[in-house]
Amino acid sequence: MKGKEKFREMLYGYCFTLPALLFMIGLIGYPIIYNVVISFQDMTVQSFNMGNISFAGIDNYKQILSDPVFGISFKNTVLFTVACIVIQFSIGFALAILFSRDFRLAKPLRGFLIISWMIPTTVTALMFKYILSADGILNDLLLHLRLTRGPVGWLISEKTAIWGTIIANVWVGIPFNMLLLSTGLCNISQDIYESASIDGAKAFQRFFYITLPMMKQSILSVLVLGVVYTFKVFDLIYVMTGGGPVNATEVLSLYSYRNSFKYYNFGIGAAGANILFVCLFLVGLIYLRMIGKEELNDTDKDKKKKF
């Protein structure tokens, strides 16, 4: 009798999740699987229309890995992601701590900072394109302060272009990091700080021994979301530089897009997108590992408490 009831309960549960499951399979699972299938086929617009799509095995992946542009775009993507995350996380964290202090302008200022996160990416991209152009406002400022001798071509020089896009992305990323970290900060009880102060803990000790460990969960999720979001950057770079000059700002998503929708070589494009996907999946796995350990530890403690 009891077993039967349990089974019914389970059945209800699965029925409720069914619509979501169907939705995910149809709209998310299917394209992903189709994409994987395409990446093993010699699928171009020619072969599709002529109806002679042949199985290509790992040829697409081989071709991609031997393409120097892919190497460059992979390197650029990693550089872009690491630089963006490091900068936006540190500044975002600092701001979160600043605004967790109770001073008069804290709330309105925090509100203003979020504006940059709400602006559509294409608008941000165009804005930074103008700011960083040779006769843009940044060069004007530097020239007037006599910090540079002539205008610097931020986005048109191979060396600086990627940093131009990083600055634009960081500008969007800072409020995002700040916001999520602020909520994490709010959850730490002030009592802990108070008692630590009484025990004689200095500011840096309070930060490293209380704030950081207590915020591990939010820090991890901010970092993972940040990495996923930054790694697949597309619109910002597409509008700002289109991957140029030469291939200085070419990233994986642009590489994949170019092959799929400019050269109509869907097989290669799909293979590129899959490599991007696998990279992000690995990041996710690492995150899960870390979170998992944490939760295990917590449950262990709970068990001990009970006994």
Place this chain on the structure above:
Amino acid sequence: MKSQKVVMLFFVVVMVTGILTACSGGKVTENSQSNDSKGETKGQKNIVRLWHGLTEVELPKFEEMTNNFNEQSKTTEVELVYIPREELLKQLTIGNLAGDMADMALIDNPDTAGFAASGVLEDVTELYNNWSENQMLEGPINSAIYDEKIYGVPYAYNNLALFYDKDMLSEAGVEVPTTWDELSEAAQKLTTKEHYGFAFCSIKNEEGTFQYIPFLTSAGGSFDKMDSTENIKTLTFLYDMIAKDSVSREVISWTQADIEKQFATGKTAMMINGPWNIPQIQADAPDKNWGVAYIPKDKDYSSCLGGENLCITKGANKDTCWEFIEYLCGKKINATFCKSVSKFSPRSDVDNEELYKDDEILKVFSENMENAKARGPHPLWTQISTDIQIMMQEVFTGAKTPEQAANDAQAKINVKLMKQ
């Protein structure tokens, strides 16, 4: 428990990664809703859906012409569907994959061969040969030929020329340049604190290639021989002007529209551009005193052919569509239509020079038609064109020497030439 989480994570990452994979999949499903466009009828008439990327200047005239056609035709009704120029090729491909295809499309001339090779266009050779008014100029009609078959008909063409600011030239005491040496000298003299001497577009898209071809062909070079001395000479010549600061280093990120703005606001004394900018310059700077001339030459005067071909897409009713092609490209309408949009008729029996004899600016462009070279034609033109753009950018940013960049480009292009 753990495996469940992995599955969950899989879906989360999938959702967030979405852009590429889900995008291609999503569009297909989206489009398939409005399937079965073919063979639609409205009352007694067959509906022909024409995909185009026309904007402000040309669109009203094109609509007017289409309306005139619809009024006089008893059997066919043409509907215009706007697809942004950059998207046009993509949508044609996606549309083809999803089965939601236009009946006709305006396809940029260098892309026509590639689309013909992709099998998205109908072969119109027979219809064209049986047409009594098939007198077309060789350059334009060649751009629609792939594998000895005709896949489209040119309807209006243009080309590139040199725009110059008359006041700035007379102020600096410079004559309108006609050769490369004169151009380089003039550009240097015309460069002041306020403005550059000269501007051309070498952005990393088709516009960059479009503006490079006149210089390359003037030196006697061609797209399939990038490692030739002619090409290296062209790269060196253009880079020298950038290195001397007579041309802004930003040209590698400027579109042709950006260059028009530079010229209209007096930030450059000369530029390379096409006739579609004329109304824009007049709107941006009505008092500006400017003129146009042939692009200065090395060996011969040269320019690049711009313009679209009117193509019938796979599976459409060829005879119905052909009626519209005959109307727009035929003797009766073509010349007046082209004039109304500041373009030039591809018909060999239209005297463009006579047609534009009263217009000082358009006269130059119309005479320049005979200098205009087509890009390609090659089915892999988009990829070859990208190699050319990369080569230009490598040289103009100083990343590689002209010789190095030219040899590297040739190596890449060779692979594509061998494929066909």
